[in-house]
Amino acid sequence: xxxxxxxxxxxxxxxxxxxxxxxxxxxxxxxxxxxxxxxxxxxxxxxxxxxxxxxxxxxxxxxxxxxxxxxxxxxxxxxxxxxxxxxxxxxxxxxxxxxxxxxxxxxxxxxxxxxxxxxxxxxxxxxxxxxxxxxxxxxxxxxxxxxxxxxxxxxxxxxxxxxxxxxxxxxxxxxxxxxxxxxxxxxxxxxxxxxxxxxxxxxxxxxxxxxxxxxxxxxxxxxxxxxxxxxxxxxxxxxxxxxxxxxxxxxxxxxxxxxxxxxxxxxxxxxxxxxxxxxxxxxxxxxxxxxxxxxxxxxxxxxxxxxxxxxxxxxxxxxxxxxxxxxxxxxxxxxxxxxxxxxxxxxxxxxxxxxxxxxxxxxxxxxxxxxxxxxxxxxxxxxxxxxxxxxxxxxxxxxxxxxxxxxxxxxxxxxxxxxxxxxxxxxxxxxxxxxxxxxxxxxxxxxxxxxxxxxxxxxxxxxxxxxxxxxxxxxxxxxxxxxxxxxxxxxxxxxxxxxxxxxxxxxxxxxxxxxxxxxxxxxxxxxxxxxxxxxxxxxxxxxxxxxxxxxxxxxxxxxxxxxxx
Numbered sequence: 291x292x293x294x295x296x297x298x299x300x301x302x303x304x305x306x307x308x309x310x311x312x313x314x315x316x317x318x319x320x321x322x323x324x325x326x327x328x329x330x331x332x333x334x335x336x337x338x339x340x341x342x343x344x345x346x347x348x349x350x351x352x353x354x355x356x357x358x359x360x361x362x363x364x365x366x367x368x369x370x371x372x373x374x375x376x377x378x379x380x381x382x383x384x385x386x387x388x389x390x391x392x393x394x395x396x397x398x399x400x401x402x403x404x405x406x407x408x409x410x411x412x413x414x415x416x417x418x419x420x421x422x423x424x425x426x427x428x429x430x431x432x433x434x435x436x437x438x439x440x441x442x443x444x445x446x447x448x449x450x451x452x453x454x455x456x457x458x459x460x461x462x463x464x465x466x467x468x469x470x471x472x473x474x475x476x477x478x479x480x481x482x483x484x485x486x487x488x489x490x491x492x493x494x495x496x497x498x499x500x501x502x503x504x505x506x507x508x509x510x511x512x513x514x515x516x517x518x519x520x521x522x523x524x525x526x527x528x529x530x531x532x533x534x535x536x537x538x539x540x541x542x543x544x545x546x547x548x549x550x551x552x553x554x555x556x557x558x559x560x561x562x563x564x565x566x567x568x569x570x571x572x573x574x575x576x577x578x579x580x581x582x583x584x585x586x587x588x589x590x591x592x593x594x595x596x597x598x599x600x601x602x603x604x605x606x607x608x609x610x611x612x613x614x615x616x617x618x619x620x621x622x623x624x625x626x627x628x629x630x631x632x633x634x635x636x637x638x639x640x641x642x643x644x645x646x647x648x649x650x651x652x653x654x655x656x657x658x659x660x661x662x663x664x665x666x667x668x669x670x671x672x673x674x675x676x677x678x679x680x681x682x683x684x685x686x687x688x689x690x691x692x693x694x695x696x697x698x699x700x701x702x703x704x705x706x707x708x709x710x711x712x713x714x715x716x717x718x719x720x721x722x723x724x725x726x727x728x729x730x731x732x733x734x735x736x737x738x739x740x741x742x743x744x745x746x747x748x749x750x751x752x753x754x755x756x757x758x759x760x761x762x763x764x765x766x767x768x769x770x771x772x773x774x775x776x777x778x779x780x781x782x783x784x785x786x787x788x789x790x791x792x793x794x795x796x797x798x799x800x801x802x803x804x805x806x807x808x809x810x811x812x813x814x815x816x817x818x819x820x821x822x823x824x825x826x827x828x829x830x831x832x833x834x835x836x837x838x839x840x841x842x843x844x845x846x847x848x849x850x851x852x853x854x855x
Contacts, residue, residue: 311345632735
């Protein structure tokens with residue numbers, strides 16, 4: 291296979307390293323895992339993203355759980371190498387210069403997948419244009435669409451400046467980058483010496499593009515009023531030529547642009563495919579369930595254990611099924627090592643006095659209403675009774691609320707209130723500034739992973755997959771990937787009700803009841819009084835879910851379904 295890139299992977303955010311503020315959450319972490327798996331598989335791929343000099347934001351939490359946001363300042367030169375490639379994009383009536391920085395991802399066999407991070411802090415640009423690659427998901431509609439012009443149109447032009455003219459597939463990870471379609475249309479029009487862009491050109495571009503949609507939440511799809519679209523893209527000929535085909539409902543919807551211009555479209559779990567098909571009628575949507583990069587998310591102790599027992603697990607994740615042969619005690623000791631690392635960090639940061647011998651629950655999600663982080667506290671007295679009956683419990687939370695999400699911020703404050711209310715019965719901590727390293731510590735070190743989204747709002751979810759790699763079972767709502775990954779009592783436990791009430795409040799009460807019942811009657815008694823049975827569930831989580839829900843399998847499916855077809 292040629293080393294010259296033939297697949298370009300575009301993503302607004304890519305999680306490359308904890309200290310590099312180029313990601314906000316799951317979408318970016320998945321993008322980083324995808325590129326790491328591509329490097330392991332020796333795929334001829336290149337990544338394109340924005341530099342995000344000031345990141346998403348640094349989260350501070352006061353004693354009452356009020357979220358305070360600060361810009362992130364990270365030393366770009368310490369992590370990235372500048373490249374000579376330069377490009378210019380037309381925004382409104384001005385030209386904006388773009389430069390690029392390079393980050394190399396090295397696979398387990400030594401293959402390199404380069405990632406180019408686009409930067410508008412270039413001499414000659416206005417102060418406003420300097421700022422376009424500062425804040426991830428910041429600013430108003432105008433700022434965001436300018437950013438996405440840099441990513442999509444500018445990204446293609448940077449690839450050309452790098453001499454990468456023979457890219458066969460352009461993979462759009464969410465709709466943020468779909469303006470690349472306009473630049474590909476401009477190239478087609480120019481190559482054919484046509485007076486304007488036509489459906490014939492769109493058909494040619496469609497063969498080049500792949501689109502992955504990640505969210506069933508309407509707010510997750512970028513939509514711009516026509517006035518903003520015309521203002522930003524007034525010099526873009528394909529936009530002007532194809533406005534009626536590209537825009538709908540008097541707005542520019544970047545998701546619909548990606549859908550219309552892609553020969554292959556997929557959701558990120560089987561259930562998400564069904565949801566997306568209903569949302570986007572008229573488009574054929576497939577599914578490729580997300581995964582996680584197994585080596586990245588395995589704790590140090592689990593890495594050592596797997597390398598000792600399954601030597602080629604890093605290059606052949608499917609081999610993790612042989613975890614069924616690893617003795618219980620060795621799995622338990624590796625988990626205890628990861629738990630010690632986590633609690634050492636938690637106690638240092640929060641002074642919460644968490645205990646190695648107490649069953650520990652983990653919940654780390656973006657703090658937003660539909661994630662339902664407080665479902666566990668639906669009945670405080672019942673939770674107290676469970677701990678008195680079954681044994682002690684401690685809970686670790688983490689997650690940022692979007693700066694504009696007041697309901698999400700209120701959820702964090704509520705958890706702080708429950709922390710104070712339950713201080714004598716249940717130790718609770720909320721870790722500030724959730725990032726990749728905290729995620730790695732938590733998914734490896736807790737004893738049980740909790741996930742309680744409101745169905746069908748969870749497109750896939752990957753935190754439970756990271757937990758599974760480390761032998762941590764999930765207790766989760768049946769949504770997203772868990773519909774595929776849950777074997778009741780074998781890989782974890784489901785919070786589900788065969789007769790789903792239509793009333794939302796009644797439904798939530800039913801699910802809380804199931805959550806409590808499984809903790810009280812099955813999970814905690816097993817953890818405290820039948821340790822071998824609990825470790826057997828841990829072992830199955832690795833062997834069944836860890837061996838499948840990984841980016842090695844996921845990228846292989848993209849290769850056969852989307853990239854080389």
